[in-house]
Structure formats: structure tokens, C-alpha cells
Amino acid sequence: MGEAEKAVIDVRNLQVEFPGRRATVTPLSDISLSIRAGEILGVVGESGAGKSMTGLAIQGLLERPGRISGGEIWLGNRRIDTLDDRAMEQIRGREIGAIFQDPLTSLNPLFTVGSQLTETIRLHLSMGKVEARARAVQLLRDVGIPAPEERVDHYPHQFSGGMRQRVVIALALSASPKLIIADEPTTALDVSIQAQIISLLRRLCKEKQTAVMLVTHDMGVIAEAADRVAVMYAGRLIEIGPVEQVLHAPRHPYTQGLMASIPSLGARVEKLNQIDGSMPRLDAIPAGCAFNPRCVSVGPRCLRERPELIAVGDGANACWLNAGGTA
């Protein structure tokens, strides 16, 4: 890919395994994706599909005994999956910012928002106290907190849920990272607040030319925020492409079923389209295509051979139907 040079993050054939006493499970297999500066990649999939795990692997935050057992992760021109814990600690916060679902886990209730911001800023950027505080105020202003000069001295509990999530975003931005990984950043928020946070993320991503990986299971959020979308199923990437294509002309049968199962705001139908069955557990993934027990288009080849991710148009998907042959 010619665009690969411009990629802020480039994940190539990533594999993660968790060795267990009875067997080793592989929550992630063959994940390849890249995100450019100023681009939001949405990552969707059912719970357990591997969305969060992908974000954690990139940040070097896999819980033990989990480990990266294959592939490469490049941050700009630097390979980071081989770095040790100390080097990764330097990268987190400085070059990769994180936003999690629950703002309270990222904020310390005992310190003012300002002191947490200035501490993070000074940890990563060589700045004096006064300068760091001015930057903290500016960051709060950037994320749309009114009266930031006063708010900077308030404690987290004095903010509402939506404002706390803004503070977490300010914290993630404090060292001007190249990449932000946002894992379900709006799931704990009310719809009216959620819309504000999405538009904020989008504006900041474009203004600051940050690459954003936005993990969510909410297709509405994806539709309004993402430039491209990656769909995960049972630990693999099964479709990736521009947001309009993946949401409105999906090519993989799973994405097609998923999109059709969402109740519409526009019109009412008698019965929702449903994908029967459920996603397999990691220790019971079927041979061939992992989606084959639930797929309406399954053919004999799907039961034997696993389809690879193949580029089709400006996207890619892993399905024999789209590989030029028959399923």
C-alpha cells in the first residue's frame, strides 16, 4: 500500500495468545490494520470479538500470561511490539493516549483535575509549572469545558459524567499523542451527551491530525464519527473499509446480517432480521470460516478452508464469496 508511509499506526498480522494449563487460546489472529494522521478508524464487533484486546496489545497492556505471539506493530517508523515495559511506558501517554469507557477509572478522585493534567503534561513534556498549568487550562478549553480557569481547580466528583469524559479526553491529549485509542468512550454516557463527545473527538482528531482508534459496539456512533470501519468476529478482522461502504454496502455476510439486525429509526418492520446462533467461544471456533454455523451463504469450502482477508475495491473482507470463487 502506498499509503502505508503515512500511517501513524500499522499493525501487521498481529496474533495474541494466552497460554493456559489445559490449552492455549488465541484471542487475536492475523489482525492487520493501519490508521493515518487525522483519521478515525472505528472498530466494531460483538462482545468478546477482540476489540479491546487489539487496543491493549497496541499499548503493550496485555494482561499476563497473554502475549503477542506473531506479527508486528509499527508506530510511525518505530517497531513497538518488541519494546520492553519501560520503553512502552514512555510511549503510553506521550505518543499513544487512551480513553476508556468509565471516566472515573482514569481520574484520581483525590486530586484536582488541574493537578492531574499538569502532572501528566510535565511527565511527558519538559515544561515548568506555570507553563504546564496554562496548557492544562487550554486543554480544558479545547474539550469544551466552560470557565476552564475556575474548573481547573475542581475535583472529578464536581463534574458531571459528560464533563468527566471531556477531562479524560483532555488528559489523553495532554502530550499531543500521535494516536488515541478510545475504547467505548461514550457507552456510559447519555445520548445527548454522547453526541457532544463524538463531535468533540471528531473535531480534535481533524484539528490536531491525531490518528484515532474508536472501539464501540454502537453503529450509530461509528456512522457519525468514523472514516473507516474494521469489523471483528471471533478474534479476526473479517471486513474493513470506508464507513459508507461497510455500513451501507457491507460485503461480508456477518456485516450484512449485523447491519440488517439494527432496528431502524426511519421505518418500522414487523420482524427484525436476525442472525441465528451466537459467536463461538475461543475454545470452540469451528474449522474453516468461523462464521460458517451462522452463515446463510455457507458452502462446502467454508467448512474446510479459512478465508483470508482479501482486498476488494477500497476495502477488504474475509469470505469465499468475495474471493472470486464459490463458497
Add this chain to the structure above:
Amino acid sequence: MTVSAQKKPALTVNGLVKTFDVSAPWLNRVIERKPRQFVQAVNDIAFTVPAGGCLSIVGESGCGKSTVARLVTGLHKASAGEIRFAPGRAGAPLSAQMIFQDPYASLNPRWRVKNIIAEPLRELKLRDTAAEVIERVEELLLTVGLSASDGEKFPHEFSGGQRQRISIARALASEPEFLVCDEPTSALDVSVQAQVLNLMRRLQDELGLTYLFISHDMSVVRHMSDRIAVMYLGRIVEEGDTEELFARPRHPYTQLLLQTIPNITSPRRDRELAAGEVPSPLKPPSGCTFHPRCPIATARCSAEVPAVRTLANGTRVACHLAIDEPASA
């Protein structure tokens, strides 16, 4: 008039109030000189649910939806007001059962599924012999799309969607005619949500159930309900026919809600929103509690609580400025 509005109500609620005492412990109050504190979780609300239909309650977190559900099913005692069920098939008032949001927490992890479902049958002595209980449990499992052999398993052996099916089977065990569903699919993935919503619609048709449905997801609500009540800080601000409410929302809060839902078919990617923050229920704003966020508020709005008015199309709305003709939005 819509079909649903002509049907006889299965449930009538009037002047319903629930106040929670959230004061600090007595000693702290005395030492710190704090007054007692109360939350008006539900503040003078009225609605009816048409028999065989579905009324949904929507609103943001903390607005009082679950409290209404718990009042209706008798899990909370009302501070004031009336909750009246119409007589059911047997002549006695309809009995209501509840389905909860979290299919993980609401099933006893140490019981086999067959015993979870059989509990209400045994408790209420709805079947005479053990064999009849087993037969009924198997029938219920099949009704919700599980197999009879699933009764031998434990809850942890099932996925979220399957667990919600088990909760539904248990709720159906006592043959209720009225189900209160508090965010039954909020913990589920969209593809699984479709399975559960389809099941609920099928059961409604087959068993003639009436639903009080609670959700914060407007697209789910649109799919399920005949009528919708929108709550804001303990009050119903608008209640009307589903299609009317989506086509012509009258209350500024309903309009805000509909504007802010992320929309897949027509995404608004470059909007910049200033929709304000949800105020604390401990210190609700004066007058119309929505006035600090309302784009059209006037001086009257912060002084006077708007009364509920019924418009020509049957929509009920609590806003000083809502007009009785198609809005030009």
C-alpha cells in the same frame, strides 16, 4: 385516533409519586448541620397502557424509568398516587412480571435452569405434581427458543442472549398477562438484541401480552411500542402515539433527544452540539426543569411548572410553548 388509543387500558397510573430519602446518616446531619435531602425520583406522573399493546418509557439515565417499573411491579411502595390494573382473563386484576436489564445478575448462578424456571410454579403452586412441573418447564424452554435439555445446565453455560431468554421463560412461568421490561436488551449486542426483540414480539402476539417497556434506545423503542412516554427528571414531558412522536415531536426535550441519536442512515458528521448537561435530581431547576437546556425558554419557564395538556392528536405534552399544530421543524 389510533387503534391503540381506542383499546381498553390494561394499566392506569395516576398522580404517581416516589420520593427517596437520600439524607446523610442522622449523626452526620447533626454534626455537619446538613438538612435532610430527598430525591423526587417520580414526580406526579400519569399514563395508561393499552391492553395487548406496548407503552415505552424513554429518557436519560436517572430520569426515573426504573423507579416507575419497580412501582408498577410492587418492588417499591409509592409515596402517593394510584396504580390500577384492569381485570385479566380470570377476572382478578392482571398480574405483572418483570424482566431486568442484566441477565447475569438476575439468575441464581447455583441453580440449574430448570429449577430457576420452576421456582414460581412451585412457589405459587401452579402445578400439582412434579411431572407436571417438569412438563411446564420444558414447554417454557421451547417457547423462548431453547431446548428442553437446556434445563439441566447452569446459567454460566449460556450467552447473554440465551440468559435473557431464560429470564423471559421464568417471567412467563406464572402466566402473567402483563410484562414490565426494564432495558431487557441494553446489555446485549445488536445481533443478539434482534433475536430477543423478535422473541418478545412473537410472545406478545401468541400470548396476548401487554408490555410496559423501558429503554433509552430510541430505535428499539420505535420498533417495540404503540405509544411512547418521554421522561425528564421524574416527570413525563410528552406522551403520544409512536409514529406521531417520531414525526412531530412537540416537546423541546423530545426534539433534542431525536436530534442527538447517532443516526446510521443519515449521519450528521459535522455537527457541533451545545446540548447542555443533565441537572442533578437533588437540586432540580425551578419551573420547567428543562429550562436551563431549552433553546426556546422564556421567563415564564423558570417560574411556572408547565401543566400537562392534551393536544388534538391525543399527544400529551408538558410545555408552556408547545403548539397544537404540526411543528415546522
